[in-house]
Amino acid sequence: MKQTTQEKQFQISGMDCASCARTIESGIKKLPGVDTCSLNFSTETLRVSGTVSDTEIIERIRELGYDVQTPSNQETTIAPPSFWQFLWERQDTRLALVGALLILPSLLFNELLPGLGIHHPVIEWLAVLAMGTAGLPVFRSAWQAVRINREININVLMSLAAIGALFIGAYTEAGLVMVLFAIGEAMEGYTTSRARHAIRSLMAVVPNEAMRLKPAEGRVSVNELAVGDVILVKPGEQIPMDGRIRSGHSSVNQTPITGESRLIEKQPGDEVFASSINGEGVLIIEVTHRAEDNTISRLIRMVEEAQEHRAPAQRFVDRFARYYTPAVVVLAMLVAIIPPLFFGEPFWPTGASSGWLYRGLTLLVVACPCALVISTPVSLISAISNGARHGVLFKGGAHLETLSQVRGIAFDKTGTLTEGRPSVVRYEAAACVGEASCVYCDDLLALTSAVEEQSNHPLAQAVLSASEARGVNGRYPAANNVQTITGKGIQGEINGRQIFIGSHTYFDSAIPHTPYCQTVRQADEAGLTTMLVSQNNEYVGFLAVADKIRPSTRTVIKQLQELGINRLVMLTGDNATTAQKIAEQAGITEVYANCLPEDKVKIVSTLRNELGTVAMVGDGINDTPALAAASVGIAIGNTAQAMETADIVLMNENLDHLPFAIRLSRATMKTIQANIALSIGTKLLFLLLVLAGLGSMWLAVLADVGTSLLVTLNGMRRLKSPTPLKPVLKQTSL
Structure with missing residues (x-):
């Protein structure tokens, strides 16, 4: 019987850094029946597609030294554990703490206070025991990585260094390497856990x-x-x-x-x-x-899924680390072998020299890529969490990185720069008799509302509100066969009559209305948005709608210009007069009016060709093609449609937080660049020290742990900064 391909999801526990996630991914992919496998380190979520059974997956995960959370042991509390609680909850870190106690005599008398002259075999045996105790999970994981994945990871590097130190009689070094590495990994795991809790804490408010x-x-x-x-x-x-x-x-x-x-x-x-x-x-x-x-719930789910869309910077680091680690092993072998073989340098430790074998082993420790691997994901987790708390949903680290590079922004008008709550200020039937309560005008409004009843466009909502206020909303049944014709309008059938509602531009080319054209044009020139109506292809009247600019729009445009984004463009299907008036109020000088959806796509594509990276901001309702055409699409609003169509969503239904989103993205990329520079710089410095014979193995581990913590804590700064600026303008009610 042919087995059915299934999608499976597991919550993984025991991971301390992104290297752990790669080890699990690689191990699962080697199982028969696995089609695809991806593990998101940030959310600890493993997704597997294929015919492989749950039992096989769980066994492989545990075989690699990690575990799977069941519903009963998954975190149910929002409050994160304290550092010591975190250490004591896990067997691996409990062993590291025991190892730390065992290594103390050797650290004190052999490294910190060697002048006391206190030496005893028991001290050395305690150091060896510390290495075995703290290193047991590391050795086991290293062996499984080599046996199952056929790869050299961080645990393999540390195991080789510790065993090599033991082999040359550097017992204290061997013990310290494993204890410091195990505790350092636990500290990385703890700080990353704090960042994860920032996302999960969103659910605490429900x-x-x-x-x-x-x-x-x-x-x-x-x-x-x-x-x-x-x-x-x-x-x-x-x-x-x-x-x-x-x-x-x-x-x-x-x-x-x-x-x-x-x-x-x-x-x-x-x-x-x-x-x-x-x-x-x-x-x-x-x-x-x-x-x-x-x-x-959708917000939290999207925030967690967003971390699976890796930024280019993160993908580069991951690729670099994949080839870097095996290369380091080769380099360490060359460092240990070439000087003794070709230049007569000592291989073994002597009284005057530590020997080149020791330097090669120390190089393995120096080259451990923990800090480099953790530098990017923790910054992205923190930034995405910060954005979510302030109503900005980044749907991937890649989109956050792209936003940091934006040089121009195109805005849709209705519902973006304006409030999106237009109101009908005038409607006039072709047969209007000029009376205050014209039956023909009321009939026009009733017909229009019957067609617009099923639309969620802001203009449709304006018509429905006007018909309800006039008391004509129930005169006709909801139209049948309603169809939106992209770039032209909307049509429907009422009692056998074909009703069409469209723009003045479309009517100029398709439906004769010459006797009424001047009246409609006057409404256009007054800055109103006009909607013309036909019945069986004959003009029957028009409606004029007005929309107000958002109170904060002009302030937001000014803030964007202060951020160096000077190419700000407005796109609208409205006539040029209306468009220009709104643009002047917003502070935008570049305007494209009478735009069909395909026109907006062309304009956005042209801007991308000119500027490189361009954002498009809309309401996610009728501007989806333009959002997709931009380098990054930004939707306003918390509707399901807005949350699904864009790369970034401004949940507060206005532009207030757009400058914040850009500042956050730029700050995050600067943090990532600083972290990568610090990680690589520290490695290069200690590499030179090791080659010069000035670096010790345990100091190299301490430096690696310290650097890992520094880049992690630096990345976590994005949890709290930057924050949105307080709005300068406030909407007041009269």
């Missing part, structure tokens, strides 16, 4: 229970709630589920989702998000998503 009113009243787990259930949220409580308000008015703090702490007024019909904090009113809410599908 209540585990809710007060259900329907279908059965009582307090229940949020996992038991279904779409359509009705829940009660009291003043000051956190909203447990995404939903729609049935009754009640309140102010809601949506900080966990959008990153902005201002209160948002909510009323019946408005959407609310799980994790938001209810204000002063009682809310009756109808659940619209299950717990695993709500906005905060």
Whole structure:
């Protein structure tokens, strides 16, 4: 019987650095029946595709010296453990702590205070025992890496160095190498664990229970709630589920989702998000998503998945480390063999020299790439977590790196630079009789709303609001066979009549309306967006819509210019007059009007050819092609569509955090570059010291551990800085 290919997912424990993830990946890939395998070190998530069984995968993982978390032993607490708790929870680090106690006499009397002249075989045996105790997991992992993966990894380097030191009688060195390496790996694991907790802490804001009113009243787990259930949220409580308000008015703090702490007024019909904090009113809410599908859950899932899309800098480091480690072994052999063989230098330690074998072994320790490998992922984890906490969702380290290089930005107008909540300010039927309550004009509005009823475009919402306010929204049934014609408009069938709604530009080329053209043009010149309507290919009237610029748009444009991004472009399907007025208010000088979707794609592609790296900012609804054409696509809003279509999402539904996203990306890339420079610089310095006979093996380990901690802590700075600037402009209500 042919076995079915399956996708499997496991949570791995016991990894301290990215090298551990590569070892597991390589081991799993060698199992029969594995098609693809990827392990995300940042989230500890292993994904395997193929016909291989769960048992075989778990056995291989444990064979390599790691473990698999089951639902019962996965972390259920948000609070991260303290450093000593972290060390004591794991067998490997407990052995390292025991080894540290055993090596203390040898460190004290042989290395720090050799002048005391205290020597005893017991001290040396304790050093050997320390090496064996702390190094047992390392030796085991090194052997499995060679036996199963046929590769030389960091554990192999350290094992060779320790055993070689033991072989030449450097017992203290052998013990210190293993103890310091094991404790250093544990410290790397701990600091990386802290960064992971920054992501998981996002879930701490979601209540585990809710007060259900329907279908059965009582307090229940949020996992038991279904779409359509009705829940009660009291003043000051956190909203447990995404939903729609049935009754009640309140102010809601949506900080966990959008990153902005201002209160948002909510009323019946408005959407609310799980994790938001209810204000002063009682809310009756109808659940619209299950717990695993709500906005905060999707946000966290995307943040974790984002770390699987490696930035080019990270891919370079990973490739470099893959070839670097075996090369180091060859170099160490040459260092140990060539000087004694060709230049008469001592191979073994002598009274006057440490010998070239010792230098070769020390080189193995110096070349350990821990700091280099950890320097990039920890910075990206921290930056992505920082962004998520402030309402900026990076869907991959690659997108974060690309954003740091952006030299120009194209903006869609409606819903991006403007509020996206336009209102109908005028509508006039072809048969209008000029009365205040013209039946023909009301009929035009009713026809238009029946076609737009199924659209979520901001202009459609404006029409629906106007028809409801006028009381004509139910005059006609919702149109049948509704179809959006890209770049032209929308059409539908009502009672056998074909209704089409489109732009003035399209009507000029397709539907005669000469007697009314001047009236429509006057509305265009007044800066209004016009929508022309036809019935069975005959013009029946037009509607004019106005949209306000976002209060913070001009400030954001100025901040972007201060960041050195001077090529800022506005793209819109509106007429040139309306487009120019909005651009002037926003502070943008380069405007492209009357754009069809394909025109926007061409303009963005042209900008990429001119500038190299270009961002496109839109609402993710009708500008998906342009978002895809840009080097990096940025969507505004927390809708499912916006979160799926773009590379970066600004969750707070405005441009306020765009400058922050750019500053964060640039700061992160500077941190990564500094970390790589520090890692390589330290290696080169100790390499010269070792070749000159001035470096010891245990000091080399100490330097490697210290460098690893420095680059990790430096990368974790991106968890807290930079932060968004406080908005200069605030929206006020009259």
